[in-house]
Structures are given as structure tokens and as C-alpha cells.
Amino acid sequence: MRAIVQREFGGPEVMRLAEVERPEPLSGEVLVRVKAAGVNPVDVAVRAGAFPLLGEPPFTIGWDVSGVVEAAGPGARYRAGEEVYGMPFFPRAAGAYAEYVAAPSRQLARKPATLDHTEAAALPLAALTAWQGLVDLAEVGEGDRVLVHRAAGGVGHLAVQIAKARGAYVIALASGPKHAFLKELGADEVIDYRTTDYTEAAKDLDIVFDSSSEGTNALKVLKPGGTLVSIMQHGNRELAAAVEAAGRRFAGVSVEPDYASLEAIAALVDEGRIRPHVAAALPLAEAGRAHELVGSGTVQGKVVLTVE
Template structure:
């Protein structure tokens, strides 16, 4: 099979395609013939050496996959020919930038018929991050006021839909150019962060989902109601921030997404109900991974980027 690997840290040009042996599924794993691979900003940071999750090169990036089961080892969950998708093994290396991937069956779900492989590959990391942040940690329920930062991004546009499905009133920050985009996913209120300070425009929020980090995490304290909850996908649960939020009568949580089969099933249910869709800004053939990473490096994407095989 072909895999995309890197021998050194650096820009997109370090990504190279090489031949490698097909992986062999361990007990309770399946071998998946990959049809599409979702790309995430974290992978650009790992490639460049900004975050040491996978250690030193050589390594193979990637977690989000959609494809077809070729074989399994001691698992009843899937059979050859089943179409599946998921985010196996995160945060351990899943080596998903490849033509075939061996993955724990428990970390995959059957691909909804209404989703293409491209759409399915775009969903797992952003969908699980939003679900775990809003449902598991945030406990969002009917009538809550939810602020989603960066609603036009990968996590953001999915989080808007999940919060709406939970019955929340959803406010989001987005640039003016993305206003119609985030409204199309159900945002009730849009704050143009390039023109308006969100801390002056929003009050009495029950849950904030942050995907930006930095000053946004601390500033979000100003918009929460007493007892409100900030959940961030990009900032650690450092003691200072926890203490600051607790002193103000609020809660602070940092989320590290994991391959949760219950949450993955929840995402499938929303897709099948027609309440969740994922936007893919652009697809790239496997061979153009460096071009895809250049676009990933630029940020300000609408939804996701996907490699196709």
C-alpha cells in the first residue's frame, strides 16, 4: 500500500508518499480500505513540530477515515464489505494517511447511507469534539444559551447543529463573510468578531464552546451566567484558569477528544434524522496532500478539507 509519511519536521513539502506493507489487524480490529481521509489543523501542527504528540519523525499522520472493511480479526461488529467511518486510536498514531488502516472495530461506526465517503471522513474528530464538549461535558439542554466560537470552522459548524438539536439558542462568532454560512447551519445570532467585541454583545450564556484559545478563553468568563461552563478544545485544564473560573462561580473544562463509540453513534443518529451535515470546503487527491496542507496552514477554512483515494 501507499502511505504519506515524513522524515523530518517542517512545511507541507516534508510529506512524501512511500510504499509500505499492509497492516495486519490485531484481535478485535478490522482492516479498512480507505476511500477518504479527513484533515485537521492538529495534523498541520504535528507536521511542523509545534506539538509533540507523535514524537520525532518518521511518522504517519491522520485519524479521520471512511472506507470499506476488507477483513476482521476476532470481531463480530463488522464484515467484509461494510462501509465504515471513525477516528481510531486517537491520540495514539492511527497512521490514517494511508490506503489501508487497521483499526479497533469499537472505534468505527457504519457509514450512514446519506453520507458520501468524503463527508463521512470529514466528520469524526470535529463531530466527536463538539459532541463531547456540548453533550458530555457541557450538558446542554432545551432552552440553554450556547456560544460557539469560530462557528465557520470544522468543529464550529458541527457544534452549532448539535446545540440546535439539543434545543439550545445558539450564538456564534464568525467573520462577516461567513455570516450566511453559519446561519445556514442554524445559528440564531452571529457576532462579527472583526467588528464587534463579543464580550460587549453577549450576556447570560450557559455554555461556551471554545476552539480558539488564547485570550478568548479568559474573555469568555465575562459572558457566562452564574454557574456557566466554558469548555475549550484547545486550552489545557491549567490550575490558574480553573481557579479563576471557580472564584467567579463558573466552571472551566478542557476537552481532549477520544474515540467514543456512544458519541459516534449519536452523530450517526443526527445525520440519519437530517439534523446534522458536514461541510467540505475542498477535496484533494491523495497525491496532492502537500497542497491540502498548504491550505490547512492558511486557516480560516469553511468546514473541512478531505483527501480522496
């Protein structure tokens, strides 16, 4: 099969299309014929060696997949021909930038019926990050006041929609040109962080969803008992201690595969309450260009690789 392989750390040019052995599904696993693979900032960091999750190259990166079950091992949840999506194995290697991926069937869910594979591949890692932080840890619900950092990004634009779907009042932080996009997603307020100090503009919040590295700034806007959800500093013990000492809750998110949450997300998608935004869809051979886009930090929504 064809896959994107890199044999050294470096820029986008180190990723090259190559012929590799097709995986075989073990018991409880399925072989997925990949139709599309999402590209995330963590992919960029791993490729460059800034976040060496996978050890030394060679390897194939990528985790987000949407595709069709080609074959199923004994005991797997799905049969050949079913459409599935997911984020298998994270943070270990999944090799999603490829024509085929073998993965545990319980790390995948049925693809949302109302999305094509390109759109579905934009969901897993970003949507699971938002869901596990907002729903599982912060228990966001009706009437909660929620602030979302980097609200127009891959995780942020889904966090806005998930919070709204759960009945929250959502304040989104983003640069001015992205405000109309966020209003369309349902944000109740949008603050331009470039021109406005959000710690003065937003107060008495129940939840701050921090996909940046704002740290203790959240204490200025969280009400007592409020929750700081951090996806960038989930292992920062000093920050956690400071937040707890101030009478707030710290919830660090390290995203993990979870078919039950993927099923809940798919249900909201099919109800018309969540929609991933795909900023660009590029063929697998253009993985380098996809990384350039994601690495720029300016993309609204997600970038996806399509696999023919």
C-alpha cells in the same frame, strides 16, 4: 500499500507518497480500505513539529477515516464489506493518510447512510470534539444559550449544528463573509468578532464553546453556573481555577475515540439535523496542498483527502 510518509518535521513538502507495508488486523480489530481521510489543524501542527504527539519522524499522520472493512480479526464488531468511519487511536498514531488502516472495531462506527465517504471523513475528530464538549461535559439542552467561537471552522460549524439539534439558542462568532453560511447551519445570531466586542453583545450565556484561546473573557458573558468548554486550553489549570473561583464550570476537552458518540452523531446526520461542510476534496498525493489550506485558518468546514 501507498501512504503519505514524512521523514522530518517541516512544511507541507515533507509529506511524500510512498510504498509501505499494509497493516494486519489483530483480535478485535478491522482492516479498513480507506476511501477518504479528513485533515485537521492538529495534523498540521504534528507535521510541523509544533505539537509532537507522535515523537520523531518517520511517521504517517492523520486520524479521520471513512472506508470499507476489508478484513476483520477475531471478535471484531464488523464484517468485511461494511462501511465505517471514525478517529482511531487518537492521540496515538493511526496513520490515516493511507490506503489501509487497522484499528480497534470499537473505535469505529457505521458510516452515516446519507453521506458519501468524503463527507463522512470530515466528521470524526471535529464532531467528536464538539459532542464530547457540548453533550457529554456541558450537557447542552433545550433553551440553553450557547456561544461558539470560530463557528465556521471544522469543529465550530459542527458545534453550531449539534447545539441546535439539542434545542439550544446558538450565537456564532465569525468574520462577516461567513455569516450567511452560519445562518444556513441554523445559528440564531452571528457576531462579527472583527467589528464587535462579543463580551458586550452577548450576555447571560449557559455555555461558551471556546475553540480559540479566549480564556477568562468567557467570564464576562457566562451566567453564574454556566460552563466554559475549552478545546485549546483543556490542560490549563490556572484558567480552570479562575473559572471555578468565579462560580462557573470549566470543562476541558481532549477528544478521544468513542463509537457510541459516533453512532449518535450518525443518527443526527441521517435525520438531516447535522451536515458536514467539505470545503475541498483533494487526492491523497496532494496532502501537502491540503495542509496549506487547513494551515491558512480561513477554511469554512473541512478539507478531505480522497483515496482511490
